[in-house]
Amino acid sequence: xxxxxxxxxxxxxxxxxxxxxxxxARCAEGHSFDVARQGYLNLLPGxxxxxxxxxxxxxxxxxxxxxxxxxxxxxxxxxxxAVSAAPxxxxxxxxxxxxxxxxxxxxxxVLERLPKVQGLALDVSKxxxxxxxxxxxxxxxxxxxxxxxxxxxxxAAAVVINIFxxxxxxxxxxxxxxxxxxxxxxxxxxxxxxxxxxVGMLTVQERKRERLExxxxxxxxPxxxxxxxxxxxxxxxxxxxxxxxxxxxRHLDERQVAERVAALPDxxxxxxxxxVASYRRxxx
Ligand SMILES: C[S@@+](CC[C@H](N)C(=O)[O-])C[C@H]1O[C@@H](n2cnc3c(N)ncnc32)[C@H](O)[C@@H]1O
Ligand SMILES: [Zn+2]
Numbered sequence: 001x002x003x004x005x006x007x008x009x010x011x012x013x014x015x016x017x018x019x020x021x022x023x024x025a026r027c028a029e030g031h032s033f034d035v036a037r038q039g040y041l042n043l044l045p046g047x048x049x050x051x052x053x054x055x056x057x058x059x060x061x062x063x064x065x066x067x068x069x070x071x072x073x074x075x076x077x078x079x080x081x082a083v084s085a086a087p088x089x090x091x092x093x094x095x096x097x098x099x100x101x102x103x104x105x106x107x108x109x110v111l112e113r114l115p116k117v118q119g120l121a122l123d124v125s126k127x128x129x130x131x132x133x134x135x136x137x138x139x140x141x142x143x144x145x146x147x148x149x150x151x152x153x154x155x156a157a158a159v160v161i162n163i164f165x166x167x168x169x170x171x172x173x174x175x176x177x178x179x180x181x182x183x184x185x186x187x188x189x190x191x192x193x194x195x196x197x198x199v200g201m202l203t204v205q206e207r208k209r210e211r212l213e214x215x216x217x218x219x220x221x222p223x224x225x226x227x228x229x230x231x232x233x234x235x236x237x238x239x240x241x242x243x244x245x246x247x248x249x250r251h252l253d254e255r256q257v258a259e260r261v262a263a264l265p266d267x268x269x270x271x272x273x274x275x276v277a278s279y280r281r282x283x284x
Pocket of ligand 2: 011012013014015016027028029030031
């Protein structure tokens with residue numbers, strides 16, 4: 001619900017408080033932002049660059065793939081990490097922000113474990129926001145650009161989750177109160193490796209996590225990590241959705257993907273290998 005998260009937000013132009021009323025949120029300076037019919041609030045400035053936003057096709061594919069449950073072990077590990085990271089654990093009341101929330105799948109899993117907590121789903125894709133706004137009754141979905149300064153008040157969040165999505169460490173540090181936590185999911189080298197040559201999926205950047213820790217620098221300190229490793233057994237339908245929901249979809253057309261998937265065994269064993277890492281915001 002947007003009404004429950006409006007107090008966490010700030011005007012992207014002047015930084016002022018926002019108030020919600022008849023189909024829009026407004027600040028005292030008169031900046032106004034529409035609430036979309038589908039229930040999300042768009043705080044993106046009119047000239048925002050949204051080239052990295054997931055398309056309607058990508059979001060549909062992601063919703064389909066996640067609904068099949070293949071990434072449920074990741075969601076469970078993220079929820080575990082969020083519960084242990086939240087000040088006061090399962091009785092926590094502070095909000096959880098999901099940056100680059102996509103369909104809201106992981107945020108919904110976290111909220112199921114934290115019954116008093118509101119969730120704020122941030123994404124630049126209006127297609128993702130439409131789905132995220134309905135993913136859980138305690139989610140408010142808001143459009144913004146992770147690289148342009150988050151429209152979120154200082155120290156507003158108890159936990160931020162960030163899953164296969166962009167992050168600006170300085171902004172994450174700003175919106176997290178000292179002592180609160182960031183939970184990040186990054187793919188390991190083996191993740192979906194079978195599909196790299198078979199369907200031309202993009203490769204995982206080497207040493208992604210080491211680089212992440214370098215960038216989190218002095219703002220955060222490591223607070224534990226869990227490897228989630230499984231063999232997924234994926235049908236051709238699953239494989240097509242998996243390719244279509246990811247960044248490779250921008251480089252391959254539908255026909256190319258269909259041809260390459262058709263040439264694979266059905267079902268195909270594929271490695272899931274990600275790290276769920278927690279970081280604590282260091283005192284300022
Ligand atoms: C790979 S998807 C991951 C989505 C979700 N976390 C999940 O794992 O299902 C990356 C998400 O980041 C969003 N995104 C890309 N660039 C962004 C930006 N600059 N600011 C905010 N969100 C962005 C995309 O629209 C997409 O929903
Ligand atoms: Zn304003």
